[in-house]
Amino acid sequence: MSLTVSVVYLTKNGGELFASSLEAVLMQEYEGEVEVVAVDSGSTDGTLELLERTAVCLFQVQPQDFNFGLTRDYGFSLAKGDIVVPISQDAIPVGTDWLARLVKPFADPQVAVVQGCDTPDVNTELFYWERLRLFYYTRDVKKWMKAYNNVGLSFTACAIRRSVWEKHPLGRVEMSEDKVFQRSIVTAGYKIHQAMDVLDYHSHMYNLQSLAKRCENEGLGWRSVGISYSLGDMLLDMANPLIWCALGYGVLTFKVKRLAEVLFPLVRPFYLYKGNKSTSCYVH
DSSP: OOOOEEEEEEESSOHHHHHHHHHHHHTOOOSSOEEEEEEESOOOSSHHHHHHTSSOEEEEOOGGGOOHHHHHHHHHHHOOSSEEEEBOTTOEEOSTTHHHHHHGGGGSTTEEEEEEEEEOOTTSOOOHHHHTTOTTOSHHHHHHHHHTTTOOOOTTBEEEEHHHHHHSOOOSOSSOHHHHHHHHHHHTTOEEEEEEEEEEEOOOOOOHHHHHHHHHHHHHHHHHTTOOOOHHHHHHHHTOHHHHHHHHHHHHTTOOOSHHHHHHHHHHHHHHHHHHHTOOSOOO
């Protein structure tokens, strides 16, 4: 008998990317029972209307009540499936068998979580550093991956045994609730299976403001799971020769087109440090 599955979105002004993501989820070919749950926190761009006219279990929270951990817990609590599948509103599953392949490893009773694999859609316009897969070159990420045997858990697109989440709810978390959950379940001895061939398209385009915000919030999130990003880390990352060589290549070949791409080697480390050492709450 197939496991029942609940795909869970947290939405707010998801726009066209969310419409594409939802369409891909609803087209999944899975032999078991599937439901889609969405918790919206104040959309004003048509996302609510899209959800209301599709086969989705829609719930709403007030924007001021949103919290990454508590709202994620709320969405999971509303789900009825044996397996809950958190997915970002801007992640687009690749293929109609994405869900079936994501759930398949749960045939092993020791598997608590299956982690899918994000990949940029090369047919769309991409932020230069994401195209090169160098966005996460900094030492904060390396510290986390070293601590967890090169396994990183991301709620962009993964699958979780509901029974495991029930034992390890997230609680109030300002940022990086997926890393909080990873630390909790790994400490408890659970197994994370990496399904590197189960792909979803996921990438971002940044300006200077959105890049700074993203990196500052990442720094805050790392602090919540005990990862320190020091002044020395910042300076070493700013001086990383690989990044400056990649920037030079991008400039010479006209692949670097935006100010945020040019300043990325300085902006990312600086705002990671700022978020990790001084930011007290999520930057909106």
